[in-house]
Amino acid sequence: MSRREEILAEMGIAPLWRLKNRPAAAASAPSGWIELKQAVPACTACGLHQSRTQTVFGVGDENADWMLIGEAPGAEEDRLGEPFVGQAGKLLDNMLSAIGLRRGENVYIANVLKCRPPGNRNPQPDEVAKCTPFLRQQIALIQPKLIVAMGRFAAQTLLASDASIASLRGRVYRYEGVPLIVTYHPAYLLRNLPDKAKAWADLAFARKTMQTP
Helix, strand or coil: CCHHHHHHHHCCCCCCCCCCCCCHHHHHHHHHHHHHHHHHHHCCCCHHHHCCCCCCCCEECCCCCEEEEECCCCHHHHHHCCCCCHHHHHHHHHHHHHCCCECCECEEEEECCCCCCHHHCCCCHHHHHHHHHHHHHHHHHHCCCEEEEECHHHHHHHHCCCCCHHHHCCCCEEECCEEEEEECCHHHHHHCHHHHHHHHHHHHHHHHHHHCC
16 A cells, blocks of 8 residues: 555545446545534534534445444444444344455444434434434445345334334335345344344345345
């Protein structure tokens, strides 16, 4: 890696040349990332900024084909500033490994909310409405080939639906043209072990969808 490449990587805007034959407009993505990464920690649009330790922006490959979206940070995420850590994060890593993926390699992970709701309560509609534009911009910058919505709030937010996870599973939806598949949140699976088999079926379906021309 050249010195120029190292500097770009440290700034979080490299590698510009790994755009996977995307439209020329994607070349503006680095400046978009910089602006977005400044805007999220500075956000005071809803009351969650008063109780957060820090915002949880997202983590992973910013040119990823796979984008996994959860609902909101928990206590460990709020403390560490990274989504899907702790026991739920370990389970997610195992789920990814089962289909040949690794956190940070062709995978980007984010949440609908960037701040932890107090006591890990459910996100409120106004909080989702205020935070969703950040997520929409992340999706626009990454341009994933597949979105996996993990958990009820992520699925309902992205699909503008109040349907249950059980009724949404097993089908391919579209979010602004990007294929989207719904599955259970890893934290839910830790409390409901029998549904792990269903989550595996969802991931196998997601892998098959990615392999379909």
